[in-house]
Amino acid sequence: MSTSYKCPYCNICYFSNCNSYSQHVNKCINLYDVSTEESNTEVSEVTDTGRMEKNRMEFPIYEFSQIGYNDDFNRIEERQSVQEIENLPSGSEITDLFEYGDYDADASVSLEVISNIPERFEEILFENVENLQNEDSNIERLQNEDLDVRSESSRNKDSDVEEFPNESYADLMTLVTKYNLNNKAGNAIIKFFNKHFNLSISPLPKNIETGRKYMDKMNLSRLLYYKYRILLFVYDYKKLEIKNKQSYGEQYTGNWWKKVKESISSVAHILSIILYSDVTTTDTLGKRLLHPIYISLDNIPTWRRNKEGAKQLLGYLPILSAKNEREKKSSEFKKLVRETFHNSIKFLLDPLFTNDDNDGDGIELKIDNEIFWFFPRVSTIICDWPEVCTFSLTYKSTNSNYPCHFCLVSKENLNNTRLRDDQIVLRNKENMLQYYNNGTTEKASLEPVFNYFWNIPNINVYVATVPDRMHYLDLGLYRYQIEFTKKLLFEAEGRSLVNKMNRRITLILKHLELKIFSRGLQSIALLTADNYRNLIKVMVFVVDDLLNKDLLEVYVKWNEMYLLNRQETFKESDLKNFQEAIEKWANLFIKLFGQFLNSDFKLPKLHSWVHHIVDTICEFGAINGYTTETYEALHKTYVKIPYHLSNKKDVEEQMMKTIRRKAIIKQNDFKKKFKTPLKFNYSSKLFEFDISEAFEFIDKYKNETNLDEKMIKGLDHFIQSLDSYFDLLKISTAQGCHIKIYRSVTLENRAILRTTNMFHKRPWFSNISVTINDEELFEYQSDNGICYAQTLLITEVFLKKEKSLHLALVQWYDFISKRTPFVYGCPLSVTLENRAILRTTNMFHKRPWFSNISVTMNDEELFEYQSDNGICYAQTLLITEVFLKKEKSLHLALVQWYDFISKRTPFVYGCPLLKLTEVYNFIEIEAIEDIVHIVPRFDKTNEYLVNKYLF
Structure with a gap:
């Protein structure tokens, strides 16, 4: 080898002159210090020194050694790999990489020795020049030792473990995992424990990264599923009657369940599958997106199904990225996006419907040690309107000729709340497939892509994509009502009346679980669904005698309708009253705010709510059975927290590791002991006297x-x-x-x-x-x-x-x-x-x-x-x-x-x-x-x- 100097820190760089060597070593020393201090999250496993591999994004991998020095700087304690693009980054870039990179080093590494390295650099350089041959032989010896260490590590990795080494180890990893602590915080806990307990052998891992990797090797037999006791699991259609009148409550009391039961063998049962899908942001700026999809069963009653344990993450659907804005808007790219989505759904669901022709095999499930014959059927798909269009492959534009995914109502009639039934033509598999086969999909505002759900039995995807209360009402129509109210007040008396409304909101008295807006409605765009639900509870009192009777009345009618939609069961008379309440509110809404609904502003959610929600209740039961409030909470567990704990590279793989670790902790965690408040349990004594x-x-x-x-x-x-x-x-x-x-x-x-x-x-x-x-x-x-x-x-x-x-x-x-x-x-x-x-x-x-x-x-x-x-x-x-x-x-x-x-x-x-x-x-x-x-x-x-x- 013609080079004279080899960097003892990164172990991959060679230099022919002292000047280049000096500059490089100074940089490596600083990077080493940064990596020790700033590392805080996990990355991939260690790779061999100097070996350049490629990950699936085809970025070359460069490796930095995490070195623990003695006086001769001749012992490599740990190694750390960092991904970078093309060339060696600058110091600031490396800082970022290490800040989100892996930290494999021993938590007890001495920073005091490291801090002395720059002062001794000339001595190091001089020794390096004089003892080049000794240096090469030392490095060769260290590489051999490193291979031995790696061989041992590989053997440990291959051998699965089923439990933590000890209770202290388990408690530490439970603490770190449950409260989403990064490596830096976890390592501080380890140092604190070791310092103050001063044990000869610490029961804790040497650092948090070691603990995480240990958890990744754990192989628990029941990790892939949890057993929950379901007090009621329904197998067949149940007719619900209240006072001898047909009624609708749980999904298994609806018409869909009845029709499906009649279409399968009399000795078989229905496994009613609910899908929930929603693209969600992973960062505060909304630039990074993930598309999780969840599954649940409608055989489980609503009150139990709305708990987190009754839902399961299926995975993350792929999101395609365009090279530029031009490609993103091209018809070819849009078609590819839709085909990719439906192919992904096909990949997930096909195993359930292979050779399924109603008289086919179905599946067998063991419940309470008894085998039952089921036919899986997708009953409802819960999502917001943009995702509804993705499932149904209808146009996403509200200005398309037929914007409603339920029916073929023209855009001119979309805001018409007085349409008759004979003016509404419902979409179904047969008429949409005919448009597709004839190559005239644009006449029905339908994408020219084959819909996977056309191949699934007992589902009309245009009906199964049910209106969701949170997206249709809380974040949809009520948001518009608030926005239009502000516009109406502003046009009436300018800013003063809007300010008066905001002041009234701030003066609403507090109440338990009622969130009060201390600054009024500063920015409607930042309000969450929970914020809107809190506004629903008080806005009637805010607009009381604020402008005119109609403004008060539209909020009164909204609340009457909203309370009815939350009923657990609906008799036929209830459905009639509900439809009347919807129409009264909708007509007053159009009358009061019609001036803001211009020809370019259409509300497909208003149309769906007025004309299709009652039919949806008859088909699939009460609205409480297909709301997304509890599904939205899963985004925090399965998307946002795991994403923020990742180093933003190979995100899905790291997120699944985090989710798996949380599952391990859940199995090992002790049952929570809730402290039940006692009757007449006083607190905070103010005065005491005779x-x-x-x-x-x-x-x-x-x-x-x-x-x-x-x-x-x-x-x-x-x-x-x-x-x-x-x-x-x-x-x-x-x-x-x-x-x-x-x-x-x-x-x-x-x-x-x-x-x-x-x-x-x-x-x-x-x-x-x-x-x-x-x-x-x-x-x-x-x-x-x-x-x-x-x-x-x-x-x-x-x-x-x-x-x-x-x-x-x-x-x-x-x-x-x-x-x-x-x-x-x-x-x-x-x-x-x-x-x-x-x-x-x-x-x-x-x-x-x-x-x-x-x-x-x-x-x-x-x-x-x-x-x-x-x-x-x-x-x-x-x-x-x-x-x-x-x-x-x-x-x-x-x-x-x-x-x-x-x-x-x-x-x-x-x-x-x-x-x-x-x-x-x-x-x-x-x-x-x-x-x-x-x-x-x-x-x-x-x-x-x-x-x-x-x-």
Whole structure:
């Protein structure tokens, strides 16, 4: 070899003069330091030194050695491969490569020695020149040693393992995998553990990359599937009747299942397959895309199928890239994209339908140790409109002659909500295949590509691509309604009216699981489906008396339609009511916003929802069975997180490794132990005092400047209300009574009642509903026996020789008018999920929050008060626990009551119309029916509406 100098760091570069050698070695030293510090994710396995291979993208692979130096720099500890394009990159490029590259080095490598390398460079160079022959012999020896190491590593790799070496090893990899930690963070944990435990032999891997590779070698027998207990698995069509009327709920009650069952052997069963496909972005800029496809079974009931464990990732469909914009727009490239998609679907599904002719073989499945004969059938395909066009091979342009994938309605009639059935020609396999065979696909706005689903039995792909609520309503039509509302307000009074709407949105009172937009609607384009669902719950109150009656009415009609579409079952009469609700909203939508629907702006989703959704329910059951909310959540698990953990090269392979590791952790992880909140579990004690010191104590603390006015009001009424409650219980003496006042308490239904000055910088005083006793029902105006109040204080009262009292001091709401107590057409009270939170706080995100509650009245009180079907409402002021000597402690909430404004009209648009009274009481926390959302009417004084649009 004619070269004189060989780099001892990269081990692949040779130089004929000292100057070139010096420059190169300085660069290699810096790169080595960068690689040690910045490496944080995985890449491919180590390759031989100096060997150049090509991956499937045909990029040459250059290799850098990760070297651990002693004084002679003659021992290679680890190696690291880095992919690069064509030539050796600059230092900054290498930094990027290493930042996302593999880190195979020992976590204990000494950076102190490395930092001294530049200072000793001249010495190294001099020794290198004088001892060239010794250097060559040393490198040869090291290469032989390296081959021995690789041989051992290969033997270990070939031998599969079934479990982690020890529990500590397993816990570390569980921590790293579950919380998506990169190598850098994981290695820091290893260093911390080894430093502070100082064990002679560490139970942990030498670095996280070693741990990941160990997991890749693990071969668990049950890794490819999980066993889930399915309490109900349906094999055959079930006719659903409610009150002797044909009804539709689960898919197996729909007409499609009935027709398929009649087409197969009587002793066979249907395996109903659901496909979900949606292109999703992997980065914040939306430049990188992946196309996952998932599968589930409609034999499983909806409530169980909507859990993540009832779905499975099939894989990632290929996405073709054009060389330039011209090629991307060419008809040849577009045709290739569609053919590639359908060929990929064919590759995935063909094994299920080979030799399947209804009387053919089908498949056999073992369920509960019994063999069943099934015929797999694709029932529904869930996706957004662009993907629907890909499956059905219809044109994606809304300006095409026939934009609807369901039918052949012309674009001129696409926004026509009054089409008759005889004006709609449905697409099916027969008429679309005829267009294809005749070479006239453009006449039906159909792509000239053979549709794979034409070969699959028992599926009309144009009907099976069902409208999805999230994409069609939340992110579709409702988004347009919000956008058009802003335009309408702007045209009416300019920016001022739009700003007024935004201010109203920010002033909506907080409620559990209701997200409030603290800055209004800044950018509609950034809103998610969940954001729109939260807007649906409050926009009726925002537009109330904002512009005109039609604007309010379109939101009322939308909510009526939206609540109906969420029903679990539909009778024929329900479908009729649903269709009427859709048409009422759609006609008002066109009337109000028609000016924004010009000839170039078509809404195929509006057409599909108006004319095809009811038929879809009859065919495939209730809409809840084919929504994409839970599928969208899978993108985070199977796309976004694995992608961000990759080094952006060979992405799919690395993502599958990450998913596999998570599956390993899932099998090895211990079952979660959920902490169940206990009844009357108080938290955050505010005050504690004896009853004998009550006046002095309250006078002292109510003057604190940081107390919310509601809490001050609760303290002002505390003693008087407690005396009244003692009289009610016939407690003759309060001697020895001890009182504790808390910020929050957990109710029996695990809801949390709060009365606090400061919860995330804002007060929170929970509103409650209280059921009225039967004897009181006719004394008060109520919401079907329910009264409403706001909690002011939560207290526990300890009495001698008595059980403690758990009380809440509340301020009652009352109906504003008996004539019109309800507005806005809302259904009955809200049923919150577990862990609902009742709040009474001065500051929650810089705003007070005193929860409103509903209280069920006793039967004897039902006729004494006007109520909402036996429910009264109040606002909580304080939550308290009263300790009495020889008595059980009292768990109470101090509340201020609401009342109906009018007895003649207690409801306006179906919602209770209330006013806040000056009536305060302690009530037992057990009496609280639920936490409710009460919204003040804008530009009105002491008028409140109970929000019944929560879902």
